[in-house]
Amino acid sequence: xxxxxxxxxxxxxxxxxxxxxxxxxxxxxxxxxxxxxxxxxxxxxxxxxxxxxxxxxxxxxxxxxxxxxxxxxxxxxxxxxxxxxxxxxxxxxxxxxxxxxxxxxxxxxxxxxxxxxxxxxxxxxxxxxxxxxxxxxxxxxxxxxxxxxxxxxxxxxxxxxxxxxxxxxxxxxxxxxxxxxxxxxxxxxxxxxxx
Numbered sequence: 001x002x003x004x005x006x007x008x009x010x011x012x013x014x015x016x017x018x019x020x021x022x023x024x025x026x027x028x029x030x031x032x033x034x035x036x037x038x039x040x041x042x043x044x045x046x047x048x049x050x051x052x053x054x055x056x057x058x059x060x061x062x063x064x065x066x067x068x069x070x071x072x073x074x075x076x077x078x079x080x081x082x083x084x085x086x087x088x089x090x091x092x093x094x095x096x097x098x099x100x101x102x103x104x105x106x107x108x109x110x111x112x113x114x115x116x117x118x119x120x121x122x123x124x125x126x127x128x129x130x131x132x133x134x135x136x137x138x139x140x141x142x143x144x145x146x147x148x149x150x151x152x153x154x155x156x157x158x159x160x161x162x163x164x165x166x167x168x169x170x171x172x173x174x175x176x177x178x179x180x181x182x183x184x185x186x187x188x189x190x191x192x193x194x195x
Contacts, residue, residue: 031055031109033117034086040119047095047126051103055086057110064088064107071100081107098123 037052038044051066064081076096081088088107099122106116 030111030113030115031057031059036103036119038121041121043122043124045125047097047123049092049095051090051092051105053081053088053090053105053107055088055107055109058085059083059088060108060110060112062108064090064105066090066103066105068092068096069102069104073102076101096123098126 032055033053034056035054037050037054038048051068053066061083064083066077066079066081067075068077069075077092077094079090079092081090088105100120101122102118102120104116104118106114109115
């Protein structure tokens with residue numbers, strides 16, 4: 001009975017595939033904020049009663065929160081959100097009056113990581129005063145542990161119903177592994193063999 005030693009190319013190919021798998025796994029991106037309502041930098045002529053954040057993937061239903069502050073930096077609302085797929089809706093306890101506002105948000109993305117960010121908008125021409133800050137027992141947007149990732153905010157609203165494009169990270173990983181596997185298989189097959 002003869003035993004064959006594993007060929008060096010086959011061992012190297014196995015190590016390469018394993019390394020690619022380990023390196024490619026962390027390359028998956030966090031969810032991205034696609035739109036906000038009110039929109040970033042928008043001036044509203046009506047008093048908003050809610051804030052809606054829409055992401056590119058479904059959110060996990062876990063401690064989503066926003067804090068709304070006025071131009072002086074005073075907190076005027078702090079509310080927990082209700083998740084429906086990729087959207088988190090935050091009902092404001094009091095409609096916002098005229099003034100500039102800063103929304104600081106924190107959500108748990110589909111990959112389980114907390115992501116947060118902020119954006120501003122204004123309300124003008126409603127004749128209503130800025131609401132007085134009220135203490136509330138709602139959730140805060142500070143993370144409860146785990147990774148915190150700040151997500152860049154969109155500068156424009158995407159068109160409703162239009163495909164936002166993008167390429168899922170897992171598809172790129174599968175394609176890269178398939179190409180690498182094919183190259184390795186061809187290299188092993190064509191490797192010169194000793195008699």
